[in-house]
Amino acid sequence: MASSLIIGQYVPSQSMIHRLDPRTKMIIIFLFVVFVFFANNFMSYGWLTLFAAFTALSTKIRLRYIAKGLTPVWFLIVFTFFLHLFVTHEGDILFRIIGFPIYSGAIAQGIQISIRFFLLILFTSMLTLTTTPIEITDAIETLLNPLKRFRFPVHELALMMSISLRFIPTLMQEAEKISKAQASRGVDFKTGPIKDRIQAVVPLLVPLFVSAFKRAEELAMAMEARGYQGGEGRTKLRALAIERIDWYAFIIFTFVLTGLFILRQ
C-alpha cells in the first residue's frame, strides 16, 4: 500500500543536488535542454555527457535506479539511431544491409542524435529524482511570478497543483476502496477480454468522480471558512532561498557552457 503511494519518482537524500534551490535546478535544466542542440561533434557531446554523468553521480542515487527510470525510452533511443542510420546519405558508403547502403556519416549522425536524446532525458529526470513535487510547485510559482503583470493566474495555478498533489493519495485510497467494493459485488477487473475489462472500469470511475466533486465542494467551503480570498495579501510559509551552493552550481554550469562553445565546430 505505502509503496503505491509514492508520488513521482523522488528519491530522498541529502546530496548537493538535492539541496540546490528548485529554481536553480529548473533554470539549469532548461538551459541545458536548449544548449544540447548546440553540440555538433563528438568532442562537444562527450563534454556534455561527462557533465551529465558527473551530475548523476553527485545525486548519490543508485545508478541502477536512474537507469530503471530510463527503461521506457531506451526503445526510442535505439529507434532514433536506426532511423538516422538508414535515412542519412552523407559520406562514403561503408557497407550494405539487405541492399540498403549504410553511409559513414549516417553512423556518426545516428550516434550523436541518440546521445542527444539520452542526455535530454537523463538530465530532465534528474529534476524529478531530486526535487519533491511541492518544491517544483513553489519554484514554478516564483519563476512565473513576472507573468502576474499580464494577469496570468500564477498563484491559482500553483495552488491547484499543490491541492492536486495533496489529493492524489486520498483519491488513490478511495479508488482502491471502491474497486474492492465493486469486486465484492462481482465486477471482474482482472480477467476477460480487454473490452470487458475497460467496461469494468466504468463502475469504478463514476463513484470516484461523484465523490471527487463532493470533496471539491467541501474543500472550497473549508478554505473559505479559513479566510482564503485569493492570492492578494497572502504570505507564504515555505520560503525558497538562493544560497552559496546555488551560485556554485551556476558558476560550474557557465564553465560547462563555455567549454561547449570552445569544443563545438
Added chain:
Amino acid sequence: MNQTQIEFRNVSFRYADDQPWVLKDVSFTIRSDQSVAIIGHNGSGKSTIAKLINGLLFPDEGEIIVHGTSVNENTIWDVRKKVGMVFQNPDNQFVGTTVRDDVAFGLENRGIERIDMIQRIDSSLAAVRMKDYLLHEPHRLSGGQKQRVAIAGVLAIRPDVIILDEATAMLDPKGRQEILTTVNEVKQNHPLNLITITHDLNEIISADRVIVMNDGEVWLETKPRDLFTKEEALQSIGLDVPFSAKLANELKRLNIELERTPLDQKELLDALWTYHLKT
C-alpha cells in the same frame, strides 16, 4: 468578558425559493463565557446555523450579530477572523500537503509574517499534541489526528469562537475520544467560546447550555442535566439520551430517585454506591 458574543435575531433561511425553510424565525444569544452545544437530528438545521455564523451562508430574513458586527457580505472577512470552524470530514478540510503547511494555510490567508507563523504553528500543534507529526502527509494520519490538525489550524488564527460542526461524526470511537479530550484541554488553556454542533448527546456533557433544534426551530434551551430527564420527548424528535441517563430515568420510574441526573457513567456509579447512605 461577560458579553453577548453571538446573537440570532429572527433568522429564517432556505437554500432556494422553491425549497422548504431550513430555519424558521430562530432567535438566541450566546454569551462569551459560555460553551454551547447545538443538537438536533439530521436536517434539523443545526449545521446551517454554523454556516450562517461565519458567513458561508446568509439569512433570508433576520440578522446575525457576531461580536457586535452584523454578518453580511462586507463584514464576512472580519467575522471569519473571529470565528474558526472545524468541519465533519477530516479529509476534505486538509488543504496543505503536510501538517505544517495545513496549519499555515489560515495564517497565510491572513498575511501573517513568516517568523510569527512558525511560532504559532508550533504552539498550536503543541496544544493538540500533534507536534511530532509536523512533516507528515495527510494520508499517513488517522481521522482523529487529521481533526486535531484542523483544530490546531483554527487555534493558530486565535479566534474568539470555535465551532465544531459534527467534528467527530466520521471518526471511530478512539478518534472521537481523542477529539473530546483535545477540545477539553484547549478549552481550559484558551479563553474561547466553544460551539459544538452534534447529534450525539454524549458530547454535550461539558457544555454550559444546550440548544435543541427540531425542524428548523429552537425546540428547547436548557442545561445538559435537565435535558437528560426529558428522555421520551427527545426520542420523539429523533434523539437518544446516553445510557447513564436512561438508567437513572428508569430508576426514577421505580421510585428510586437519584440526587441528580447523572451526566456520565462515573456520576451514575457515584450516585448509585452512595445512594443507600443518604436514605
